[in-house]
């Protein structure tokens with residue numbers, strides 16, 4: 001029998017481990033719409049404390065967590081500033097506009113290399129004869145930016161600009177865990193810079209489902225209503241929250257292994273001219289196929305035939321992601337297959 005493929009498409013493909021399933025099976029549960037699920041309540045308290053905020057709210061997806069946060073921060077007709085390649089702009093089906101009535105203006109794609117001065121200059125105050133800016137959204141780590149980390153000085157400058165203008169700051173922190181592990185910045189250090197954050201348990205941490213939105217107690221009370229409106233009020237969902245609690249306790253520090261594997265992969269592929277390994281800081285490896293013999297869909301198809309799965313992000317950009325279910329042998333195989341295919 002052939003080995004299962006090395007699945008480097010996304011860190012969402014992980015299956016819950018046996019120990020995680022045991023924690024899920026043993027979870028105490030209740031009806032979370034009534035606030036009665038002790039495991040959900042414990043997870044929300046734990047995550048709020050990790051980020052130094054008052055409260056958190058468990059959501060089925062990161063997209064819902066982001067959209068709830070944006071609706072908290074930006075009233076209908078208000079403006080959000082975000083990167084042109086941000087998840088909230090490009091991968092959430094236009095939800096900010098369609099569901100929140102939010103007007104979005106973008107800064108040019110820069111990945112995690114944000115120019116705080118440029119963003120600050122885009123802010124339009126209330127009373128300005130155009131749409132008033134109400135919030136700025138920053139992605140940490142940056143997905144299309146190849147898992148890049150926005151540095152603390154830039155975030156502090158954005159916080160200062162937001163405060164000066166009376167606007168709010170949201171962090172799409174689907175992979176903020178990776179930034180924390182890679183740079184050693186405490187989660188609270190990030191938490192104190194943002195009005196709201198969204199965090200994912202189902203990416204690198206390996207839970208099957210789940211994200212949280214984090215913020216003040218008042219905002220989270222309102223977030224609970226917005227979640228219900230979006231159809232995200234769940235019942236005995238402690239079964240899933242237990243997976244998240246297990247993931248935080250057991251799968252956080254091991255992200256360093258994923259980062260090391262991503263770096264090894266990038267270093268091996270660097271001579272092919274498709275990636276700058278020094279730019280690989282976390283668990284994402286973006287391949288720039290601009291000069292490669294294959295475009296992204298062709299590379300994805302050819303690698304899949306050889307037992308290596310990766311994702312086509314843009315016509316000439318492919319992504320490889322390390323995670324809980326990728327081991328050293330998978331990395332060796334990916335290096336072999338991609339080297340063969342990209343050596344024209």
Ligand SMILES: *Cc1c(COP(=O)(O)O)cnc(C)c1O
Pocket residue numbers: 060061062063064066087088139141142143172174175200203211
């Ligand atoms: C995955 C991801 C999300 C949330 O995605 P869901 O699939 O809705 O859970 C949000 N932001 C970023 C940057 C992501 O990578």
